[in-house]
Amino acid sequence: MPLFRMVPLTNQIFQCSRLRHNILEANKCRILLQQSKHTKALKTEKEKFRMYVVGKYIDYVKNYTNALERRFPTAVKMYRVFSVGIKDFLRDLKTYISLRIKITRDGGFSNMSRQDIELYEKMPSDMCRIAPVLILSAIPFGNYIIFPLAFLKPKKLLCSHFWSIQQRLEFTTQDLTERLKYNKPVFRALQAKLDVVPDGETKECWRRVLGLLGSGVHPTPLDVLKCKSLFVEGPYNLSNLTYSHAGYLLKMYGMNKFLLKKHNLKYRAFILLEMDKAIIREGGVDEMKMESLRHACYIRGLNGSHLTNQDMRDWLRNWLLISRNVDKQSYSLLLHSPIFFAYNHPQNWVLIY
Numbered sequence: 001m002p003l004f005r006m007v008p009l010t011n012q013i014f015q016c017s018r019l020r021h022n023i024l025e026a027n028k029c030r031i032l033l034q035q036s037k038h039t040k041a042l043k044t045e046k047e048k049f050r051m052y053v054v055g056k057y058i059d060y061v062k063n064y065t066n067a068l069e070r071r072f073p074t075a076v077k078m079y080r081v082f083s084v085g086i087k088d089f090l091r092d093l094k095t096y097i098s099l100r101i102k103i104t105r106d107g108g109f110s111n112m113s114r115q116d117i118e119l120y121e122k123m124p125s126d127m128c129r130i131a132p133v134l135i136l137s138a139i140p141f142g143n144y145i146i147f148p149l150a151f152l153k154p155k156k157l158l159c160s161h162f163w164s165i166q167q168r169l170e171f172t173t174q175d176l177t178e179r180l181k182y183n184k185p186v187f188r189a190l191q192a193k194l195d196v197v198p199d200g201e202t203k204e205c206w207r208r209v210l211g212l213l214g215s216g217v218h219p220t221p222l223d224v225l226k227c228k229s230l231f232v233e234g235p236y237n238l239s240n241l242t243y244s245h246a247g248y249l250l251k252m253y254g255m256n257k258f259l260l261k262k263h264n265l266k267y268r269a270f271i272l273l274e275m276d277k278a279i280i281r282e283g284g285v286d287e288m289k290m291e292s293l294r295h296a297c298y299i300r301g302l303n304g305s306h307l308t309n310q311d312m313r314d315w316l317r318n319w320l321l322i323s324r325n326v327d328k329q330s331y332s333l334l335l336h337s338p339i340f341f342a343y344n345h346p347q348n349w350v351l352i353y
Contacts (some may be wrong), residue, residue: 025124078151085162091352096123114278126159177351182252189245193235216344231333238332276323285313301338303347
């Protein structure tokens with residue numbers, strides 16, 4: 001065959017071969033596309049099925065939890081109390097440890113907030129209270145006994161981290177009521193030493209302060225500050241307090257210590273003074289919210305549960321007027337301030353009587 005005829009034929013064969021290749025590639029692409037769509041469909045179906053199973057499982061767990069709450073309400077409630085309480089306790093414990101490190105590093109409380117000082121003061125007693133429960137729960141099968149017992153006696157065996165809001169209010173009121181029982185013995189101890197005070201203007205001011213308290217009203221901060229020398233050098237200095245007077249004063253702050261009473265009183269006064277300084281650093285009582293005001297009043301011996309925010313602020317302002325004039329030598333004056341400003345307060349008399 002002539003060469004000039006073979007070239008077009010070759011071109012036609014090449015074109016046909018190329019067209020066939022394109023058709024095969026197109027078929028492959030169509031098959032792959034169909035397979036991909038099928039695979040995606042399978043994956044979609046699998047995802048739908050998986051989501052369906054997970055949804056059913058969640059519904060089952062919810063229904064099972066509800067069934068447990070209906071059948072064993074006390075057990076479920078106890079579990080929640082301990083699970084939430086232990087998290088809060090561990091969080092505050094970490095904060096307490098960091099505060100101890102900070103105090104050691106800085107050499108004092110000058111850079112600490114009021115809340116941090118309150119936590120630092122409260123955590124040791126909470127740790128002592130919860131320690132038996134934690135230790136006994138670590139014994140094999142001990143948790144089956146100690147947890148239900150602690151749940152039945154939360155005030156005795158658990159700390160505030162495990163209490164509900166209602167329990168915190170109830171137990172705080174009970175503790176303050178117990179503390180207020182010692183206001184009168186402390187006041188009687190103050191009265192008993194009136195004759196020891198040397199005659200003079202200070203004695204007349206002090207007699208007037210005691211007379212106001214005895215007649216059912218409170219002296220002004222200025223009246224109290226006029227008698228400051230009696231708590232620095234006179235018969236009411238911490239070193240001059242009788243054994244019973246110091247014991248009543250400790251119990252008035254909820255501290256049942258049999259040893260080192262005066263040392264513990266000094267530490268209590270120091271902590272109170274640092275709290276007062278923190279309140280002033282943070283802008284004073286006007287910056288405090290209701291719960292903070294109520295807790296601050298409770299620490300200082302006043303029942304603020306039915307007082308307005310303004311009433312609590314006014315009361316704390318009188319306290320701070322005394323606190324600003326207190327130093328190491330006049331700790332006793334600060335410790336007796338609950339007598340000066342809360343002894344005849346109607347909200348405290350409601351708890352006592």
